[in-house]
Amino acid sequence: MTRWVMIADLRRCVGCQTCTAACKHTNATPPEVQWRRVLDMEVGEYPQVKRVFVPVGCMHCADPPCMHVCPSTATRQRADGIVTIDYDLCIGCAYCAVACPYQARYKTDRPTFAYGEPMPSEAQRFDARRFGVATKCTFCSDRVDAGLAQGLTPGIDPEATPACVNSCIAKALHFGDVEDPDSNVSELLAENQFFRMHEELGTEPGFYYLWDRAP
Amino acid sequence: MTYGPKPWLQRHWDIRAATNFILGGTGAGLLVAIALAPQAAPGWRPMLALGLALIAVGLGAVWLEIGRKLRALHVFFNPWTSWMTRESFTALLVFALGATVLALDRPWTAQATGLAALGFVFCQGRILHASKGIPAWRAAGITPLIMATGLAEGSGLYLVITAGGGAVRALFALFALALVARALAWQRYRAKLGRGAPLNALEASAKWLLNVGTFAPLALLLAGLVAPQIAPAASMLAGAAALATGWHFKLALVTRAAHNQGFSLPRLPVRGSR
Numbered sequence: 198m199t200r201w202v203m204i205a206d207l208r209r210c211v212g213c214q215t216c217t218a219a220c221k222h223t224n225a226t227p228p229e230v231q232w233r234r235v236l237d238m239e240v241g242e243y244p245q246v247k248r249v250f251v252p253v254g255c256m257h258c259a260d261p262p263c264m265h266v267c268p269s270t271a272t273r274q275r276a277d278g279i280v281t282i283d284y285d286l287c288i289g290c291a292y293c294a295v296a297c298p299y300q301a302r303y304k305t306d307r308p309t310f311a312y313g314e315p316m317p318s319e320a321q322r323f324d325a326r327r328f329g330v331a332t333k334c335t336f337c338s339d340r341v342d343a344g345l346a347q348g349l350t351p352g353i354d355p356e357a358t359p360a361c362v363n364s365c366i367a368k369a370l371h372f373g374d375v376e377d378p379d380s381n382v383s384e385l386l387a388e389n390q391f392f393r394m395h396e397e398l399g400t401e402p403g404f405y406y407l408w409d410r411a412p
Numbered sequence: 413m414t415y416g417p418k419p420w421l422q423r424h425w426d427i428r429a430a431t432n433f434i435l436g437g438t439g440a441g442l443l444v445a446i447a448l449a450p451q452a453a454p455g456w457r458p459m460l461a462l463g464l465a466l467i468a469v470g471l472g473a474v475w476l477e478i479g480r481k482l483r484a485l486h487v488f489f490n491p492w493t494s495w496m497t498r499e500s501f502t503a504l505l506v507f508a509l510g511a512t513v514l515a516l517d518r519p520w521t522a523q524a525t526g527l528a529a530l531g532f533v534f535c536q537g538r539i540l541h542a543s544k545g546i547p548a549w550r551a552a553g554i555t556p557l558i559m560a561t562g563l564a565e566g567s568g569l570y571l572v573i574t575a576g577g578g579a580v581r582a583l584f585a586l587f588a589l590a591l592v593a594r595a596l597a598w599q600r601y602r603a604k605l606g607r608g609a610p611l612n613a614l615e616a617s618a619k620w621l622l623n624v625g626t627f628a629p630l631a632l633l634l635a636g637l638v639a640p641q642i643a644p645a646a647s648m649l650a651g652a653a654a655l656a657t658g659w660h661f662k663l664a665l666v667t668r669a670a671h672n673q674g675f676s677l678p679r680l681p682v683r684g685s686r
Contacts, residue, residue, distance in 0.1 A: 207681035236417060236675055249681060262544040268496040269486035288486045289479020291424035292496055295543045300672055304424065306479055329479025392678050398544055408679040 200259070200278040201336055201351065202375040202403040203362070204382050204391070205252040209369035212237050212250030219364035220254075223337065225322035228311050230303045232334035233361045252361075252370060255280060255301040255334040256394065256402030263293035263302065271331070278403055279336050287330035294331060298395045299402070302333045336372075337361075352381050375403070419609055419671040422546060430666035431473035433536055434659050437558065439466030440529035440536075441566015441590075443506065447526020449580040457514060459573055460522070463566070464510045467532065471503060495542050499535035506532055533562040540665075548610035548669040553601035558662075560597045561621075563590035565658040568629070571651030575644040584647075588633060591654060595626045613669040617661040625657025 212235055220226070220233035236251040257280050264272045264280060271287035274280050294302040306329055310319050337359035344350075344357020351357040352373030362370040373382035382405075389407045396402070442463035446456055475484055490497045509525040512518075537555030544550050567587040598618055605611050629650035636643035636650075 207677075208683050238417060238675075238677070240677075240680060247680065249677065251675065251677065253675060262542065265493040266496065266539075266542050268488075268490050268494040268500070269483070270489045271486075286483075286486055286489070287480065288483045290474070290477070290487070290496065291479075292494075292539075292543070294424040295422055295545050295549070295670070298545045298673060299675075300545070304479055390679070394675065395673065396678075400544070406677075406679075407681075408677075409682040 198276070198376050199374045200376045200403065201257070201341065201372065202278070202382055202405060203257075203336070203359070204371040204373075204385055204405045204407060206367075206369045206371070206385075206389075206407040207249060207251065208407065208409075209367045210235065210250040210252060211367050211369075212248070213366060215364045215366055216252060216361035216370060219360040220334070223340075223360035224335070225319070225324070226303075226332070227305055227309045229309070230305060230332065232301075232303075232332070251406070253299060253301070253394070254404075255297075255336075256299050256400070256404040257334075257336055258403065259401035260399060262296040262298070262398075262400060266292045266296040268292065275338070279338050279341075280333075281335065281338065282331055282333065284326040284330050284332075289329040289331065291331065298398050298400065302331045304329070304331050417674045419547075419674040421668070422670045422672055425666060425670065426477070427663070427667060428473045428477040430663050432470040433540075433558070433662050433666055435466040435470035435473070436536055437533050437562030437658070437662065438565040438569055438655065439463045439468075439470065440506070440533040441562040441564065442466065442569050443510070443529035443566065444526040444563060445567040445570040445583055445586060447523045447529075448582045448586055454577075455573070459570065460510060460513060460525070462573075463529070464507060467503060467506060467529075471500075495535050495538040499532060499539060502528060502532045502535050530559075533559050536562070545672050546670050547608070547673050548605060548614070548665065548671065551601060552604045553597060557594070557597040557601045560590055560594035561658045561661065564594045564625070564654045568651035568654035568658075571647040572655065575648045577644060584633065587651070587654070588630060591626050591629055594658070595622055598622070609671045610669040613671075614661070614664055617657075617664040620657045621661045624653050625661075626654075629653050 214235050216233050217231050217235055224232060226232060233254045236253055238249045238251060240247045240249055257278055261274060261280050264274055269286045269288050271283045272293055289304055291304050294304060308328060341351045341357055344354060349357035355363045359372050362372045371382055371385060373380040375382050377383060386405060390409045391405045391407050393402045393405055446460050475481060487500045488497055491501060506525060506528045509521060509528050513521040513525055537558035540549040541554050567583060567590055570583060571587060598621060632646040632650040636646035
């Protein structure tokens with residue numbers, strides 16, 4: 198079996214938001230919709246203050262609450278763990294959005310463009326199916342699938358890897374199959390200490406955060 | 413120790429979603445109250461129709477909120493895991509049974525409608541409980557609280573409409589029990605919720621719920637027992653107080669206490685280690 202996961206190395210992330218820009222470019226999301234976000238957290242009190250940059254988005258949970266609550270079966274989970282939304286089934290009730298503990302889902306009720314009127318690029322990539330329904334990160338499943346069809350390895354070959362991972366200037370983001378013990382992500386998880394967000398909720402996120410080397 | 417941006421209020425579900433919980437709960441509670449003593453009150457048929465109408469208006473309010481209104485029937489696609497689908501199916505059952513009551517005039521059908529209405533309000537509680545992104549909704553104890561307040565509101569509305577005139581002893585008992593159950597359910601829920609922004613948003617409504625919506629109605633019921641000449645007015649006032657405070661509380665629960673939990677880091681990165 199395969200389970201695609203993402204890893205964010207918090208020691209390396211510099212908060213440049215290139216992944217956010219790459220995601221928006223690749224997926225043509227409208228303004229204020231960021232399937233890949235980077236939180237800029239300030240921790241502590243002056244003078245002991247730290248900044249931490251935390252990439253977030255859909256965690257592609259193994260036990261996704263968004264899928265369980267979805268009344269229309271628009272939200273599903275593929276055999277490889279990627280959580281998908283069928284825009285033609287979704288009714289836009291936003292139940293998934295309130296069920297997601299990671300604020301990863303967006304619902305845009307009307308078309309919006311960066312400068313009011315659509316630019317040629319926005320007009321060309323306009324997708325009416327995405328309005329009034331829930332949207333979120335897809336782990337660039339179309340890139341993953343196309344790459345696999347060509348015999349490429351997601352997470353290793355850029356053509357088969359999510360855009361945010363490809364764009365990361367600090368090599369903080371990684372993508373791969375966590376079920377394969379020899380994969381890039383399995384090695385990273387074996388060599389480093391990590392956590393997952395809100396693990397106490399039992400959603401088993403497919404997004405890991407590295408924070409320190411193994412003891 | 414956790415670190416992260418503070419929780420913020422969700423904006424996906426607004427007063428339209430709250431209306432479903434408010435009117436749906438009251439309508440279901442009213443149907444349960446009617447089921448206790450069908451045909452006891454002279455105007456029980458219009459009351460039953462009112463209960464059905466309240467549920468319908470609540471569901472209509474949700475329909476106004478969904479992004480793809482013409483696909484509303486897709487809501488029935490996932491009875492396996494979605495409490496929203498189950499709520500919709502239960503609503504259909506309530507409407508079908510309610511129509512049968514009005515058409516056939518058989519007491520058992522009223523009781524079956526009440527039972528289905530109880531199922532409807534149970535689904536509403538579970539809808540909130542399954543919302544893992546909102547601590548105030550997913551908290552243990554939300555379902556009994558939603559059910560108890562629906563029963564208190566519905567039986568309260570029954571007393572308001574009949575001014576206690578058509579109410580039998582069982583109805584007064586249901587009302588009193590629902591009030592006590594609601595207060596107890598709130599205390600249990602409050603303990604599970606813990607401190608934070610959601611509780612702060614609920615405290616004011618909860619004070620009304622306890623003082624005006626529980627103690628005052630119970631006192632009014634007692635006063636009506638002691639002095640029968642004021643019983644009709646006391647029943648009406650007690651019902652109205654239970655109804656209004658329940659609505660106020662649920663509005664706060666859905667629109668003002670619905671903070672997410674933000675983001676938290678159980679560990680901070682150790683820079684320079686890699």
